[in-house]
Amino acid sequence: MSLFDKYDQVNARHDRLLAAGRDPFNICMDRIVSATEAVIDGRDVILVGTNNYLGLTFDSDCIEATVEAIRREGTGTTGSRIANGTYSSHRALEQDIASFLGRRSAMVFPTGYQANLGVIAGLAGPKDIILLDSDSHASIYDGCRLSGATLIRFRHNAPADLDKRLERLKDDTSSKLIIVEGIYSILGDQAPLDEFVDVKRRHGVELLVDEAHSLGVFGDKGRGIAEAYEVEDDVDYVVGTFSKSLGAVGGFGASNNPEFDQLRFTSRPYMFTASSSPASIATAMATLKKIETQPGLRKQLWANAEALYKGLSDLGFTICSAASPIIAVRLPDEESAVFMWNALFNAGVYVNLALPPGTPDGSCLLRCSLSAAHTPAQVQRVCAVFEEAHRALKDWRDAQSAAE
């Protein structure tokens, strides 16, 4: 009995993938050229599978601010927020985030994954009940597990199912927390947040919304799905990340609840970890400012998203959700998805490959994500490559059938 026996099935799946081409889950960027281009295995590739929605990772103002912060404050804090790891810049960023979201207080974590661990396991405990959307990200599931709370899943994006379950629990006096995301990372589908808010109001339960993929992307001011649905006042806790629109590493939780700051001395993932580096803090401050002062970035992102959506739909591809910066193309089976992924890559287009059991509905997907930094020429090229790859897939399938 080895510790690694438990991975036998996973290894078998992985071996099958490797037999079909390169390993899609072990891609290395030999050189990252820009927010939308890289060199991989000596090949120039257009990146259509990052979360760099506003393309700010190579913005010169943001880079300068980050370099300046490293020069001023050093490469790392070497301490936790409850010891020597709180700098004035940590507090300043927290204030910026709180004021951007119109909340009383915000807490910053070293990663977005950790923000979910820290906020969820800080808010909920073994005597509480969490009701979470079944398609929640791994970081939400892990935060929920860490909390020790009773965890009940409701059907994805189904406020009626949540309502039914809360009704069943109405005689249970435990504190409850509902968790949903703004836009879901794989399929790009949005939560009907107005309907979830109706449910939470009727049952008098608090709501946490993870706006990881929606901050900077949705809402007139880029505050996310809650802003877009005009229900910000009903979202008790917001969690977000720096690693998508904000182009950095880190995450946050924010709330109007005056008790929220208690998490600073009760949340283990906040307390027992090194605080964010001066570089991460400075980048997030600079990119947050860009979100506030350059709404044109969001417009460009959506223009690119609509263009790719139209291009791929016109070519006959099945796209899982309405147009958004996340465009998930459904393929009929795993072999086709893997073939297409390799064909796209060999022609210089990188997208994410999502396969069961990693996909919420068991489908095989090529997940594309857009950036404000993509040019119209790049979007056209991506469509052209999809078309060629699809033709190659058809030829390959025909050859297989002929051989049988």
Next chain:
Amino acid sequence: MQWTADKVQEEVIKLLQPFNPKGIEITPETDLSADLFMDSVAAMNLVMEVEDRFEIDIPISLLPDVNTLQDLIDVVLAQLSKG
């Protein structure tokens, strides 16, 4: 509806049929993931169907101990007795 163990078993077997393309005979000893080739997405959908059918909630923490049909029946009966 007063659910007896036998009735619960009968209903759960019905709910398992969509996950049983090979049409094997399902008994209390049937291993849900090994004998019925259920992956985690299918397992989650099955749990949701069971919750709907019996109007119960099954906390996720109970699921790692559910390997066989009997395990699932036991969890359903436990949750029914709470309500």
